[in-house]
Amino acid sequence: MSFSFSELDFLKPELGAEYTGQGTHFAVFSAHAEQMELCLFSPDGKEEVARMALPKREGDIWSGYIAGVGPGTVYGYRAHGPYDPKAGHRFNPNKLLLDPYAKQVLGELEWDDALYGYTIGAKDDDLSFDNRDSAPYMVKGIVQDPDFDWDGDQAIRRTWTDTIIYEAHVRGMTMTHPDVPDELRGTFLGMCSEPIIDHLTKLGISAVELLPIQHFPNDRYLLEKGLTNYWGYQTLGFFAPQPRYLSGSKITEFKTMVKAFHAAGIEVIMDVVYNHTAEGSERGPTLSFRGLDNASYYILSPDDPRHTYDTTGTGNTLNVAHPMVMRMVLDSLRYWVGVMHVDGFRFDLASTLGRQDLDFDRQGIFFGAIRQDPILSGVKLIAEPWDVGEGGYQVGGFPHPFREWNDKFRDDVRRFWKGDGGMAPDIASRLTGSQLQFNHSDRAATSSVNLLSAHDGFTLMDTVSFNDKHNEANGEDNRDGHSDNHSDNMGAEGATDDAGIRDARSRRRRNMMATLLLSQGVPMIVAGDEVGNSQGGNNNAYCQDNEIGWVDWSGLDDPFLSFCQKIIALRKDHPELRQERFLTGAIGEDERTEIAWYRPDGEQMGEEDWSDPELRLLSVYMSYSASTPDVEKAAGLFLVFNAGGDCDIRLPEVNGITGWSRVLATGADEPFAELDVREPLAVDRESVAVFVPNGA
Template identity: 45%
Template sequence: MDVVMYEVHVKGFSKLLPGVPEELRGSYAGLAHPTSIAHFKRLGVTTLSLLPVHYCIDEPHLAERGLHNYWGYNTLGFFCPDPRWAKAEHRNDPTAVTAEFRQMVNALHAAGLEVVLDVVYNHTPEGNEFGPTLSFRGLDNITWYRLAADDKGRYENLTGCGNTVRCSQPRVAQFVLDSLRYWVADMGVDGFRFDLAPVLGRTRQGYDSNAAFFTALRQDPVLAGVHLIAEPWDAAYDGYQVGRFPGRFLEWNDKFRDAVRGYWLGAGAGVGRGEFARRFMASSDVFHHGQRLPTASVNFVAVHDGFTLADLTSYSTKHNQANGEDNRDGRDGELAANFGAEGPTDDAAVNATRQRVRHALLATLLLAQGTPMLCAGDEIANSQGGNNNAYCQDNATTWLNWEQADFRMTELVAQLLALRASEPLLRHPRWFASGPGDACIAWYAPSGHEMTPHDWHDAGQRAFGAQLREAGASAPRLMIVFNPDAEPLPFLLCNGPWQLVLDSSGESAAPLVLAGQPLNVPARSLLVLRHP
């Protein structure tokens, strides 16, 4: 199955969703309501990646400000679904909360949808050595936490959260595996996305892809068939481990995010054709080793952490004042562009440009090789008002705004995923090659010739195209053309004829283009053509 992931918050998705009864909105039951399921099926996604649903508590600094940890990355109960996301009548009854969660999973499965949980085994809410004693610190501090080598009274902080769980300790590893098995065997989930995943493989010598925890995970029969997805970085000096996870792991690929943003948004000098092409083809320079496949690259443009897709094209800087940290929190350097106005505007030209770029970003994400991941709300142009770290905003900032939804985006996502499903070359299970008999890709300049080394290094030219050929075929099957520039351009096509099947800008008709004829490629657009 071609996995198409959809990262979603249980509450935020349905809290304001028309068609879901008021008493179910924002709950596990609301996420599995027929109205919610109809939206997922309309899009064509296959796998819901839920933000943390383990029992979570608020950090002291949030409680002091009257805020709450909405995202949930502060787990205290590793075998318990968070009662906050159950129906109001169930929240004080753990048995009812658990039953509602199971019913949600069953309903989603019945609709053909998988459920993946975002899990946090890298730290606990006990903070640093001055934090509260809530669980493991009071039970067996030296077993559960990584302590400084030169001072056992201090914690190693490889997570940015004050402490680091000692996953290399056998009893700790057993606890984590027991938790994972419980959520699969008893609750029915289909996989896990591991927050700050390098912590799982840390030994005293640093990160080790052959660490004992990974070996135990690989050998566990209950976990043998589930999705394993890594956030492949933590806060250690060697924290960036993209491409270095073992076996079945898929990995969030921030190189894809930055290249795609830089190419279409033109941040700084913009991203060149070579870097963009590598990321579009599943980052073989990162993942093509051992037995790993293109699907190892989890491609994304926006996720919960950072700007939404709409805000990425509406704000040049973050606006996190509501978080109470004087706008110091959140990621700088989002590679964003506002196209002439910061935030909402009545300028029709600015809004048209924003929409065009959003469409190109979505098309790139959903047609690239690898495993695509869409962030909930991006398919309706949902905004968080420029807040790129809304972890503590359990309010209209993070609840999807269905009243102002841009359903043109929804239709585009559905069209793109239908095209992806119908064309095996857009979800190829193996790496493209250049040998005879292999599925191949060839890159073309707008003048119609194959890209040369000079073309790849020409920073002044950014438009180009790719022809994809099936294994053993004498002619290419698909052509994808990219034009990130602000003006349309003629693109000379070879190996035709070609039938235009998708224009992300919505400008083009669908003519038959013969070989040797120029095709007018609209500004800031991605085109897909098929050999008739």
């Protein structure tokens, strides 16, 4: 079969391969290329059947239209231009390049030296030029038909105050679940299977946040060690679902998953990586962006453009400040919202996206572009507010409408419950939404995404089971991963049969989960924490696509799962715990107290109490913010967080409340059994208690 570009070629605004119904329009950006070739392949991607120069160039967009070419067509690009690494240019037409806008990717990258634009082992290293064809080893794009039956599917757009996030990995969530069909394990269809959705709905989850599902390859150095890129933070295709998560060959499986979650009332948030790509440093392979236009797609060293500038720890930094790179990122985000129907994004190393002239700028063009976009400004946006570059730690520094992962919450809650001294002011701040970080620039009290654990770091069970990380399986002599985890094994390193230690660990997990769900902000739970999942002390399981990284579902009968379900339900029953506006301690015009902190004797805390390094017990009354409408409807709650020993407390008279009932005591045999208060009230050591006004 012969192929040729139509003489009726027309310039379309879309980039990528767009099927029109009668043919396909191909368009790709490159500012510095001298010629761009489209390569078509056999359906299996093994044979190159046509190679044609794109006939049209306008505004650095190269394009062409081929009648009769439709969905299923396999393709890639070859870019001609200067090979001048010292000037930042690395064009090499011997290297097949993946379309940055490819909607589906065929195959897995087969690592070979031919994938590199330079000759590995050459005397002049990356300044050399490699003549081998990389196509036999390279993934390819597949032209798509965007049609899908979305009938009945609607965006949920749940408010942040009603959001409870569950961070999960498609494979990790499904590989060992006893009720997920074998053929669906590790796939999008397994992720939305009835057992998984049933578990999430019973738990009370409102949004699932998926670790990266955009196409990513396995890293060469991991494969050489017998490991894999499990987490997926090495994106190569920003528009394409990861093929290994498909049970068949159709990307509609991802749409089916989203539609199923929506039907269950669960939003879908994607963890996305727009700060770097899988191509690594200048000594990495030439797979897509580097070969299309290295000097445009990447930030290069201002002192020597031969080298990439790295704020991500991966070897390169995507040049989001470039208008066409910015366009690609925005087009990708809009594609996932508009075509794939996702509900939001968590941005990996988001500080990098806010860098202009190498410095972070909260008023930068990326944030401005998002905020003015009528589609993207209305979905959930979450920043991981740091990178590894200078000035990269920016917790609290992002503009509305972004929410932010709050590692200060994680660290302070861990430290408080393991008994560190002087934590009272810090834990009080975390309970009230981390106001020092977020109560500015008209930001909401939901700006903080609170977490006890995440995909990187100890699981909740490992936080109470290990003093030290145990990452030996990663093959880096246990040097990788954080060493300061604020963890406490409570008497034995790892699993133990000691009943006393097991009981103490169970209580501390209850205390920490209660603290998470009783705090202002947006709670995030990591998949498996609710069933006692352990990674054996591995706090960096990025390469462990096995039982270490997968959720262990053997704890489904553990009482802790029931506790998690009930504490989430308690949060939902009490809007005082999930407010849009910060509690400042002010008394409103109706003389109602918003929030007040109390000593065990029932008197309000003074400055000397806050400065006591031995203070291990905090008691707080929370009502509605005085600036919230209908405050007269707020009953209020009294919360006690006791990281110390047994003690007696007196509950205060506040806002006309004279009597209380206890609805939670994490130290009790039946934590949620209701109890009328008789004072003084005994509070168990290392426990959380919640009280509601009598009759509420």
